[in-house]
Amino acid sequence: xxxxxxxxxxxxxxxxxxxxxxxxxxxxxxxxxxxxxxxxxxxxxxxxxxxxxxxxxxxxxxxxxxxxxxxxxxxxxxxxxxxxxxxxxxxxxxxxxxxxxxxxxxxxxxxxxxxxxxxxxxxxxxxxxxxxxxxxxxxxxxxxxxxxxxxxxxxxxxxxxxxxxxxxxxxxxxxxxxxxxxxxxxxxxxxxxxxxxxxxxxxxxxxxxxxxxxxxxxxxxxxxxxxxxxxxxxxxxxxxxxxxxxxxxxxxxxxxxxxxxxxxxxxxxxxxxxxxxxxxxxxxxxxxxxxxxxxxxxxxxxxxxxxx
Amino acid sequence: xxxxxxxxxxxxxxxxxxxxxxxxxxxxxxxxxxxxxxxxxxxxxxxxxxxxxxxxxxxxxxxxxxxxxxxxxxxxxxxxxxxxxxxxxxxxxxxxxxxxxxxxxxxxxxxxxxxxxxxxxxxxxxxxxxxxxxxxxxxxxxxxxxxxx
Numbered sequence: 001x002x003x004x005x006x007x008x009x010x011x012x013x014x015x016x017x018x019x020x021x022x023x024x025x026x027x028x029x030x031x032x033x034x035x036x037x038x039x040x041x042x043x044x045x046x047x048x049x050x051x052x053x054x055x056x057x058x059x060x061x062x063x064x065x066x067x068x069x070x071x072x073x074x075x076x077x078x079x080x081x082x083x084x085x086x087x088x089x090x091x092x093x094x095x096x097x098x099x100x101x102x103x104x105x106x107x108x109x110x111x112x113x114x115x116x117x118x119x120x121x122x123x124x125x126x127x128x129x130x131x132x133x134x135x136x137x138x139x140x141x142x143x144x145x146x147x148x149x150x151x152x153x154x155x156x157x158x159x160x161x162x163x164x165x166x167x168x169x170x171x172x173x174x175x176x177x178x179x180x181x182x183x184x185x186x187x188x189x190x191x192x193x194x195x196x197x198x199x200x201x202x203x204x205x206x207x208x209x210x211x212x213x214x215x216x217x218x219x220x221x222x223x224x225x226x227x228x229x230x231x232x233x234x235x236x237x238x239x240x241x242x243x244x245x246x247x248x249x250x251x252x253x254x255x256x257x258x259x260x261x262x263x264x265x266x267x268x269x270x271x272x273x274x275x276x277x278x279x280x281x282x283x284x285x286x287x288x289x290x291x292x293x294x295x296x297x298x299x300x301x302x303x304x305x306x307x308x
Numbered sequence: 309x310x311x312x313x314x315x316x317x318x319x320x321x322x323x324x325x326x327x328x329x330x331x332x333x334x335x336x337x338x339x340x341x342x343x344x345x346x347x348x349x350x351x352x353x354x355x356x357x358x359x360x361x362x363x364x365x366x367x368x369x370x371x372x373x374x375x376x377x378x379x380x381x382x383x384x385x386x387x388x389x390x391x392x393x394x395x396x397x398x399x400x401x402x403x404x405x406x407x408x409x410x411x412x413x414x415x416x417x418x419x420x421x422x423x424x425x426x427x428x429x430x431x432x433x434x435x436x437x438x439x440x441x442x443x444x445x446x447x448x449x450x451x452x453x454x455x456x457x
Contacts (some may be wrong), residue, residue, distance in 0.1 A: 229400050230454035255446070260348040263440060264397070264449035299455035 024166025068146030078155030115165035124200035191288025217247025221297030269293035
């Protein structure tokens, strides 16, 4: 009897492991990439929309195009270290093929077929157009190679198991492409594409659940800073109702707020990126943001009892 | 009785310490607000044309800003370990974890102010001066200023 029970338990365990393995298998993006001449100017625009530099530039040095990585990114799950995405052949992405890069950005899968952790915002990037990602890759190749491999992430068990990310993706990553809203203007649709996709604004400006998934009903409604201290503001009309569309666009360029203040904290590097965009793209983002219906976000703590 | 007195005194002292800390936080907040008044309520508004350009007002705002900036290191010496009640912004605890680095962000602001002082003659030069100074403010706010709600 005991032997039977043990055997049954073992079988169930093996089956469960099998299902886990099957569910969490990293699936690279299998699409044909017909050869085309990259548009480097568009690649640069995408680079700045995507905010690549804010995480991947070498910290504590002024050149935002040296993408040797190393910036620590705190989270409730441990500390991530942004990898080297410069064209260095050994430490960066110099030997990557175009499909490797597209799979990494749009599916969060490494060239070796492992899941990236969603600190890399592929859950937003996945709605990008493949050609935009290809232009970005071509642009990155024009930047200086920076030697130096970045240290491994510092994550406790079980968050360090990459296979688990497969489950996270099933729960929180919607695989569909961007679907334009035919009832809206082309400017609005461009804004929606940039804000939700490469701009990945919702990644910080939304509250997250215990597993680190964005709470869809409160998308863009702000929440605690995922890095720990402070609060990320509500950017639905609940928070920005008094800002005109033009004021939002101006803020994205200069960081200046209508109430007579300027952006601080993690928004500062974002402004540095967005300042480089075309005025049309900033205006499109502003048009989309201005259209977001007011949504109540979580309530910030009344008063922080700051630790030393 | 004696014991009760001791307990009561301790509680009072404790409450006093908390109040004092709140006072420190308020002082720090007021210093930053005073600078915001010079740089944003006066200078930034003029660069945008919200209020007319006025050389005397600019010089005064810059002088006030310069005086305030000189007080930052001292005013932020003590960690109040709390934020101003209902404040929208606060100082990150990182200020006191890396006080030397925090302090090192101040001289560049002072230099930026010194560089433009007395050289602002019109809205165009005011705009350039505003950006030069504000960028140095931002260098510090990027790391040490927290939005709280």
